[in-house]
Amino acid sequence: MAVVDGRQPLQQQNHPNKIRWGELEEDDADYYAYLLPPPVVIGPDENGVKKVIEYKFNDDGEKVKVTTTSRTRKLARARLSKKALERRKWPKFGDAVHEEVGNRLTMISTEEIILERPRAPGSKAEEATAPDALATVAKAGAVLMVCRICHKKGDHWTAQCPYKDLAAATADTFVDGPPSSESAAAPAPGARSGTYVPPGMRAGATSAGERSLPDRRRNDENSVRVTNLSEDTREPDLLELFRTFGPISRVYVAVDQKTGVSRGFGFVNFVSRGDAERAINKLNGYGYDNLILRVEWATPRAN
């Protein structure tokens, strides 16, 4: 007979269960319970206090006695603080006014509350969450949802775009690689108005294709400095935020070379100055990632 750790089983006939010794496996929870006296429950007494005495093996294989004292729920309620009892007498408000909720302390509100979850410094940005059933359907692959304002995929429709009001001025002319008044006035060489210009040939397009980040090093004109960025805001995030105003030639976020942590500021270069100006006017003071952005003209970099 296998006895683990040299322990001897209790006398079988003393145990209330009629389990035969050999029927229990070592990895069975009952295996060890079988070696211990059954738990004893005392009470509850007149104060609702209940004691449970159990025997267990600790991690070192030693037998220990565990006493748990608890108070039954009903009597615990009677011990609520005076303040808590007082609060229960408050008149109902909000949705609770219209419902018979009695003494219930909480109820489910139908009010829509948008919470922006703060992130611990250095933690990873969360995956985009689907805010509604439609988005869930889209994510399941039935529809590919792409916002025409900010181009974010599978998150929301154009009408629900968080940047909708920001982009109101550009939204109507916004086709992949949005032509602004200025950039439209300066089409790619050889292009006549009304002719199709492939995305890669449009003003502001990068050679690597429109899905890539704008070129890091070309064009220091129309440079906009963005400060007070949260440290997990990266270049793609800035691009998402600023591209609604017009074609962007470069996005840069200053990063500590040693730690790789964002230094909290960056630069966005617009193809056209007018777009940059509108971005500054609209986004300066804009709440982003729980911080208030500062967006202003950048002074040219000292070389």
Add this chain to the structure above:
DNA sequence: GATGAGCGA
């Protein structure tokens, strides 16, 4: 509070 890289003639 704050103004960005690195290549190699």
